[in-house]
Amino acid sequence: MNGPPAAVETEDLHKRYDRLTALGGVSLSIQSGEIFALLGPNGAGKTTWISIVCGLVRATSGRARVLGHDVVGDAIAARKLVGLVPQEVNFDPFFTPREVLAFQMGYYGQRPDAGRVDEVLRALDLSAKADTNTRALSGGMKRRLLIGKALVHRPRVVFLDEPTAGVDVALRRDLWSYVRELREQGTTIVLTTHYLEEAEALADRVAVIDHGKLVGLDTTAAMLARFGRKQIRLRFAAPVSGGAAGPVLPPWLVDLGAAVDASGCVVTCPLGAGSPAALLARLAAMDPPVADIDTEQPSLEQVFLALTGGGAGGAR
Amino acid sequence: MNAIGFRTLFIKETRRFLRVPGQTLAQPVVTTALYFLVFGYALGGRVREVDGVAYDRFIVPGLMLLGLSQNAFLNTSSSMFIAKLQGTIVDLLVAPLGVLDLLLAFILAAVLRGMLVGGVVWVISALFTGFDVSHPIWVLLFGFLVGATFGLVGLVVAIWSDKFEQLNIVPTFIITPLTFLGGVFYSAEMLPPPWSYVSRVNPVLYMVEGLRYGVVGSAGSSPWLGLVVTGGIGVLSLALAAWMLATGYKLRS
Numbered sequence: 001m002n003g004p005p006a007a008v009e010t011e012d013l014h015k016r017y018d019r020l021t022a023l024g025g026v027s028l029s030i031q032s033g034e035i036f037a038l039l040g041p042n043g044a045g046k047t048t049w050i051s052i053v054c055g056l057v058r059a060t061s062g063r064a065r066v067l068g069h070d071v072v073g074d075a076i077a078a079r080k081l082v083g084l085v086p087q088e089v090n091f092d093p094f095f096t097p098r099e100v101l102a103f104q105m106g107y108y109g110q111r112p113d114a115g116r117v118d119e120v121l122r123a124l125d126l127s128a129k130a131d132t133n134t135r136a137l138s139g140g141m142k143r144r145l146l147i148g149k150a151l152v153h154r155p156r157v158v159f160l161d162e163p164t165a166g167v168d169v170a171l172r173r174d175l176w177s178y179v180r181e182l183r184e185q186g187t188t189i190v191l192t193t194h195y196l197e198e199a200e201a202l203a204d205r206v207a208v209i210d211h212g213k214l215v216g217l218d219t220t221a222a223m224l225a226r227f228g229r230k231q232i233r234l235r236f237a238a239p240v241s242g243g244a245a246g247p248v249l250p251p252w253l254v255d256l257g258a259a260v261d262a263s264g265c266v267v268t269c270p271l272g273a274g275s276p277a278a279l280l281a282r283l284a285a286m287d288p289p290v291a292d293i294d295t296e297q298p299s300l301e302q303v304f305l306a307l308t309g310g311g312a313g314g315a316r
Numbered sequence: 317m318n319a320i321g322f323r324t325l326f327i328k329e330t331r332r333f334l335r336v337p338g339q340t341l342a343q344p345v346v347t348t349a350l351y352f353l354v355f356g357y358a359l360g361g362r363v364r365e366v367d368g369v370a371y372d373r374f375i376v377p378g379l380m381l382l383g384l385s386q387n388a389f390l391n392t393s394s395s396m397f398i399a400k401l402q403g404t405i406v407d408l409l410v411a412p413l414g415v416l417d418l419l420l421a422f423i424l425a426a427v428l429r430g431m432l433v434g435g436v437v438w439v440i441s442a443l444f445t446g447f448d449v450s451h452p453i454w455v456l457l458f459g460f461l462v463g464a465t466f467g468l469v470g471l472v473v474a475i476w477s478d479k480f481e482q483l484n485i486v487p488t489f490i491i492t493p494l495t496f497l498g499g500v501f502y503s504a505e506m507l508p509p510p511w512s513y514v515s516r517v518n519p520v521l522y523m524v525e526g527l528r529y530g531v532v533g534s535a536g537s538s539p540w541l542g543l544v545v546t547g548g549i550g551v552l553s554l555a556l557a558a559w560m561l562a563t564g565y566k567l568r569s
Contacts, residue, residue, distance in 0.1 A: 017569075051569075054410050055409065055410060055568065056406065056409055056410065056568055056569075057568060057569050058564065058568055058569070076318070076412045076414055077412075079410060079411060079412040080412040082410065084406070084410045086403065086406050088403050089403075090402050090403030090404045090406065090407075091402065091404070092399075092402065092404050093398075093402070094331070094332045094335050094336075095328075095331075095332075099331075103324055103325075103327075103328050103407075104407065104411075105324075106320050106321060106323070106324025106325075106327075107318075107321045107324055107325065107407065107408070107411035107412070107413055108321070108411060108412060109318050109319075109320045109321050109412065110320065111320060149407065
């Protein structure tokens, strides 16, 4: 029996520009109501994938569907369901945020609704600037207006391509809670972000793309369990022994997978299956003594690095 | 068709030029009024009549067409090019707006601006030459067709252009020369051969003469010929613009 169509589905999506392969066969299926994060280094193909699904870029081959509607063969029906926050900030210098949002509703076949426009302006903290020319908005406000444009027509699927780049920390948190609220209302959210903590905080599932290929796809929790490591960072009062050859760790620490930095004072040790109490007891007996301890939770950064081999300049 | 989407885009395109009336309406009206004063009065003293029509009255339809065509062209070309430049074109490309919705909205806004400018030019000129119009339906028909055609040409040029320089090539090197050599200030019959024949291959001449027939009641060629020529160029431009929007030429990579 066929279930409801996936919110977004791509099959073997390819995009080539002359000699450059931007996407090399990406197949993904995103379920309705999910918050789905697409991660990858710069130039990995994330924006190309989103652009194909939103109809901005034509795929060289493969198919993309939004809630069962082919984005090429049934483009208008597919586009009705979608809202996009593009990566690049844009603004129309002739109009105010209130007008821009009302136009956006109209493009999607919805009659102007002042109440809805006010609601979005309020949610994005733009009410005070509602009747100011968009030219006069700050960079962060312009980005918020972009988010408003993507949401004002109540799309079933929202694509957020780097939605919080250049947005201050407080507002970023507000946007996260707004995204969660949208999900509770049944909206599917697909986001790309350079802030891995953002994906970690929001996403139900994560896909990692590198060089146009899908290199990882799972729930965020499973990704963290598989690739992330909980570890402790120890700072010693003096360099660990080793003499002229540089810092050398005791064999029992090496066996646990610990590593020491060049100063000899900072040791990072994964927390494996063994007893933390036993480890702490052995550390307490060490000379020089441990001066400070930090614990690090598994992070998407570790996942990202493990899957992309470093992904130069990719994410933070 | 997305009727609300089309209407929204039309309203937006209209509000865009009404928002800067000094630039979009007053400036072309002042320029054209100056042409009227300089040519109509300075030359009108020497060239008293052309084809039996007082010279100042003779040049009015050409001046209307000058304002109409330039402003219809500018409305679509500037809007589309700025949208490409600023990135707001994404709003239209992602929205469920079909080719017909986009074309109708852009064309009608261009026609409205062109006809507003052409109309104001006529009113100013009529203060000096009289308000009588021989064939108002022909005037409205040519006004609409010329506005739509130049609006479409503007859209095509803006989609094709990657730089401001390219955007200016067509109006500077094609439209303006064709318009000035299209019998705005003279009758093609006044030129000696071979220039009188050469001017007959200029399509703008038939647009000017069609409008002239509507305003003053006589022209060097039949308004039906003007209709065929204007309609032909309009259909070609329409086909090209529709193809560009449907295929995403220079819009969707």
